[in-house]
Amino acid sequence: MLPPNLTQADFDRAMDELRAVLGREWVIAEDGPRRASYRDPFAPRDVDKSEPTAAVAPANVSEIQQVLTIARQYRLPLWPISTGRNFGYGGPAPRHAGTVVLDLKRMNRIIEVNEKHAYAVVEPGVSYFDLYRYLQARKIKLWMDPAAPGWGGVMGNLVDRGAGYTPYGEHFMAQCGMQVVLADGTIVETAMGATPNAKARHLYKYGHGAWVDGIFTQSNFGIVTQIGIWLMPEPPGYRPYLVTFPHEDDIHQITEVLRPLKLGMLVPNAATTVGLIWEAAVKVSRAQYYDGKGPLPDSARKRLASDLNIGNWNFYAALYGPEAIMNNNWKVIEESFRQVNGAKFYFEADRGGDPAFAYRAQLMRGIPNMTEYSLLNWVGAGSHVDFSPISPVTGDGALKQFHIMRDLCHRHGFDYIGEFLVGWRDMHHILMLVFERNDEERKRAVRELFEALVNEAAQAGYGEYRTHLDYMDAIAETYHWNERALYRSFEMMKDALDPQGILAPGKSGIWAGRSHHKRS
Amino acid sequence: MRLERITIMLMLLATHTSSATDLEQGRALYIHYCGACHDAGAGHPGTMRLGVSRDQAHAVLTARSDLTTDYVMQISRAGNQMMPPFRATEINDAELAELAAYVTQHYKHTQ
Ligand SMILES: Cc1cc2nc3c(=O)[nH]c(=O)nc-3n(C[C@H](O)[C@H](O)[C@H](O)COP(=O)(O)OP(=O)(O)OC[C@H]3O[C@@H](n4cnc5c(N)ncnc54)[C@H](O)[C@@H]3O)c2cc1C
Numbered sequence: 092m093l094p095p096n097l098t099q100a101d102f103d104r105a106m107d108e109l110r111a112v113l114g115r116e117w118v119i120a121e122d123g124p125r126r127a128s129y130r131d132p133f134a135p136r137d138v139d140k141s142e143p144t145a146a147v148a149p150a151n152v153s154e155i156q157q158v159l160t161i162a163r164q165y166r167l168p169l170w171p172i173s174t175g176r177n178f179g180y181g182g183p184a185p186r187h188a189g190t191v192v193l194d195l196k197r198m199n200r201i202i203e204v205n206e207k208h209a210y211a212v213v214e215p216g217v218s219y220f221d222l223y224r225y226l227q228a229r230k231i232k233l234w235m236d237p238a239a240p241g242w243g244g245v246m247g248n249l250v251d252r253g254a255g256y257t258p259y260g261e262h263f264m265a266q267c268g269m270q271v272v273l274a275d276g277t278i279v280e281t282a283m284g285a286t287p288n289a290k291a292r293h294l295y296k297y298g299h300g301a302w303v304d305g306i307f308t309q310s311n312f313g314i315v316t317q318i319g320i321w322l323m324p325e326p327p328g329y330r331p332y333l334v335t336f337p338h339e340d341d342i343h344q345i346t347e348v349l350r351p352l353k354l355g356m357l358v359p360n361a362a363t364t365v366g367l368i369w370e371a372a373v374k375v376s377r378a379q380y381y382d383g384k385g386p387l388p389d390s391a392r393k394r395l396a397s398d399l400n401i402g403n404w405n406f407y408a409a410l411y412g413p414e415a416i417m418n419n420n421w422k423v424i425e426e427s428f429r430q431v432n433g434a435k436f437y438f439e440a441d442r443g444g445d446p447a448f449a450y451r452a453q454l455m456r457g458i459p460n461m462t463e464y465s466l467l468n469w470v471g472a473g474s475h476v477d478f479s480p481i482s483p484v485t486g487d488g489a490l491k492q493f494h495i496m497r498d499l500c501h502r503h504g505f506d507y508i509g510e511f512l513v514g515w516r517d518m519h520h521i522l523m524l525v526f527e528r529n530d531e532e533r534k535r536a537v538r539e540l541f542e543a544l545v546n547e548a549a550q551a552g553y554g555e556y557r558t559h560l561d562y563m564d565a566i567a568e569t570y571h572w573n574e575r576a577l578y579r580s581f582e583m584m585k586d587a588l589d590p591q592g593i594l595a596p597g598k599s600g601i602w603a604g605r606s607h608h609k610r611s
Numbered sequence: 612m613r614l615e616r617i618t619i620m621l622m623l624l625a626t627h628t629s630s631a632t633d634l635e636q637g638r639a640l641y642i643h644y645c646g647a648c649h650d651a652g653a654g655h656p657g658t659m660r661l662g663v664s665r666d667q668a669h670a671v672l673t674a675r676s677d678l679t680t681d682y683v684m685q686i687s688r689a690g691n692q693m694m695p696p697f698r699a700t701e702i703n704d705a706e707l708a709e710l711a712a713y714v715t716q717h718y719k720h721t722q
Contacts, residue, residue: 119699124688128696148700178695196700216700220643241647373654376663446654461647464656464693468663472692528692 092144094168094189102144105165109147112157117197120145129175129192131184131560133474135526135537141184141560143170146192152316156276158193162593163274169193170595171314173215174244177251179477179523181560186597193314201225202317209233210267210293210321211245218244219459226322233322234457236260239450241459246318250308252557254512254519256454258411259323260361261514268293268319269304274589279313293319309557310581311595312588323457328417330438331409331452335402337433342404342493342511343486346518348427349406350484353513357420358408360455362513365405369508369523371395372469373447373462377506386501401447402435409455466508467525474528476537476561478544480553482511482518492520495547500524503540519556545569567600582606637713640706644697645672645687645714660693673717680711687711 093102110118119125131141147169149155162169170185171193177183185192199216204226211222211233219237222245226233236255238248249262259265269281282298283291296304307313336345345364352358368387375398380391387395396402406428410417428434442448450462467473478496482488489511497507505524512519524540526533541562548555549569558566570577582605585592592603641649648657649672662670669675684707690696702710 116699116703124685124696125699128688128690128698130696132690132695146698175698175700176695182695183698194698194700196698220647224643242644444653450654459647460654461656462654464648465654465659467693468656468660472660472664474693 092189094144094166094191096166101165102167105161105167106145108161109158112161113147113149113154117148117150118145119147129183129194131178131182133178133182133476133528134184135474135476135524135534135541135559135561138528140188141181142188143185143192144189146183146194148194148197150197152270152272152278155193155195155272155314155316156278159272159274159276159593162191163591166591166593167191168593168596169314170598171195171215173247173250173315174218174242175247176218176240176243177247178240179475179559180251180557184560186560186563186595190596195314195316198316204229204231204233204322205293206231206233208294209324210319211235212268212293212317212319213245214317215246215315216244217246218242223457223459232325234259234325235320235322236262236265236457237454237459239454239463241461245320246315249318249320250315252308254361254514255457256361256363256407256451257323257457258359259321260512262320263305263308265321266304266318267296267321268317269307269315270317271307271313271315273313274591274594278316293321306584309599311598311601312584314594326411327413329409329411329456330417330421331407331448331455332421333437333442333448333451334406334428335400335435335437336404336406336431337396337402339403339493339497340490341402341431341433343490344431345404345406345428345486346484346489346511346513347486348430349513352424352427353484353515357423358513359411360409362406362408363451363510364513365407365510366507367392367396367401367403367405368469368506369466369510370401370405370447371399372466372508372525373450374399374445374465376471377469378471385504386506402433405447407451407455409452466523469506469508469525470527472528473525475523475525476541476559477557478522478524478541478548479556479558480520480548481556482520482553484513484516484518489518489520491551492548492553495551496520496522496544499540499543499547503536503543505536505540563597563600579606633709634713634716636706637709637711638717640702640710641673641713644702644710648694649673657694664692672714676718678715680708680715683711683714684708 106120129143129146134141168190170190172183173195175183195215198214200214202212204211219241222235236257236259238253238255252263254260268284271279281304283289283295381387450460453460482492500507508523510521526537545565555566581601585603586606651671658670687697
């Protein structure tokens with residue numbers, strides 16, 4: 092599919108000019124597997140239709156600037172990706188197929204790791220595995236914070252405002268210092284980086300004047316080319332734990348118990364309460380328990396829980412620090428969760444050979460892995476899209492969201508596969524909609540379910556923190572307070588920073604050329 | 612970075628046939644890009660899935676004698692059901708050949 096308003100002849104000329112800048116190998120415009128690898132293989136619709144018109148891969152900032160010059164001349168839309176492993180939210184594919192993916196994976200330098208001040212500076216292509224191996228090879232006593240799939244990257248995940256599981260799990264909170272290339276080719280260093288010869292570029296987030304780093308996340312206002320990320324000094328002790336709870340509606344009390352523990356920082360890391368099937372699917376598949384249609388019946392759920400020695404909810408967190416502190420904190424944590432009838436407590440030694448405990452224990456101390464991908468095996472050759480509303484950390488909120496989402500899943504014939512992740516004062520409720528990728532009927536059902544989820548969550552006052560390409564406009568519409576004032580301000584910024592609309596058209600529901608539109 | 616160095620070495624080696632050194636490069640690429648999903652044991656989604664979609668005897672990629680280099684290259688670039696594809700910016704064509712050589716020949720060294 093060609094970009095809108097571009098003739099084939101102009102498109103071909105633009106590609107030729109790009110080849111002259113990047114070399115033939117890094118302009119991927121011809122039919123075939125090299126270009127097809129930019130599709131969203133998990134799209135809940137026709138996967139072929141997600142294939143972008145081309146992909147280009149610059150090796151440095153100067154090449155990005157040259158690509159931008161050509162893009163501005165031809166009005167060629169560009170969709171920047173870093174490691175490009177955004178599966179569940181669209182993978183490496185752009186919002187609109189008539190867009191050229193700007194693949195920054197080749198820019199993969201770890202520019203600096205500062206052990207004294209505990210931070211790293213990376214380019215877009217640095218994956219979690221890359222950074223982890225770099226730290227290990229040099230015996231640097233700093234931990235990074237990966238998302239569950241280790242092949243994603245520090246920058247791509249962070250600018251999409253993703254999350255991990257150590258005390259630094261809210262990735263954007265740990266960001267400090269950013270380099271951005273604007274649509275007109277200007278290179279901007281944000282915050283302290285704007286003072287020439289900056290001494291505290293990666294130590295103080297805000298600099299002087301307006302703080303803009305946030306506008307380059309989940310947006311299309313610039314291409315991020317460097318990012319500073321704070322790393323956690325390795326603590327003297329680490330003890331991951333699991334608490335299981337027997338009943339579905341325990342999520343109410345679990346959440347009430349958890350709030351003061353999180354606010355008081357007795358649980359310092361991303362506290363994750365994992366639903367039964369999410370916990371089980373790392374180890375077994377659905378067919379082993381049930382071969383009928385529709386959600387897993389209660390009898391099968393009970394067998395699953397007893398076979399695997401897990402709960403309807405499974406709470407993961409960890410203790411960090413000197414022994415004495417860990418021991419004291421544990422007393423408070425254990426006492427708190429004991430209030431929930433039937434709570435059972437486990438440490439690493441109690442869960443030997445359990446891959447679910449093992450991968451969580453790795454993630455909570457910054458060791459990247461791929462284990463969570465096993466979830467897609469729940470239904471055979473699975474795909475998934477994620478639905479992720481934010482809720483306050485209250486029992487009522489958690490229970491209400493859980494009921495809405497579970498009941499909708501069941502009504503549409505899907506299992507509820509979810510987890511609640513408490514960052515600090517909020518909960519990310521992540522619902523994995525796992526579906527059979529070769530079954531058109533199920534894909535249709537997943538689309539219907541997703542629409543119902545967006546609407547019901549919005550009516551109940553819950554907005555999503557992030558979404559799949561196909562739902563960016565729908566989610567944007569739910570942020571419509573005061574006649575779309577927020578989105579109208581995005582549109583003004585968009586038209587000021589990128590008047591031709593060449594960067595990531597439609598990202599997060601932000602489109603160019605709309606700032607002159609009348610109020611809603 | 613290390614992978615850039617590997618790329619340069621691979622370009623130098625591109626005219627050779629699979630020597631021990633080539634397999635060493637292929638091994639590094641396997642560890643970097645495939646091992647987290649395909650190594651033996653629990654917690655590896657590729658191994659888990661192949662144990663079902665094939666069978667236990669075909670679950671561990673590097674223990675298999677029935678894979679051809681063409682097939683491994685094709686799957687890596689195009690993906691396969693649950694397994695998403697790898698782009699040329701991650702593993703280029705020359706690297707893919709080294710990787711496939713390692714994956715298809717490794718079983719000989721484990722018997
Ligand atoms: C089984 C499973 C588990 C998951 N668990 C988690 C989890 O624990 N936490 C989590 O956060 N996510 C999770 N995800 C979602 C997702 O796969 C990860 O967030 C992944 O890290 C995103 O891919 P990436 O890091 O390669 O980012 P990329 O794909 O490189 O980037 C993501 C998006 O950010 C924008 N972007 C990227 N780079 C730039 C740039 N340089 N300039 C401007 N814009 C840019 C683009 O819109 C791009 O599409 C999970 C997915 C699956 C399938």
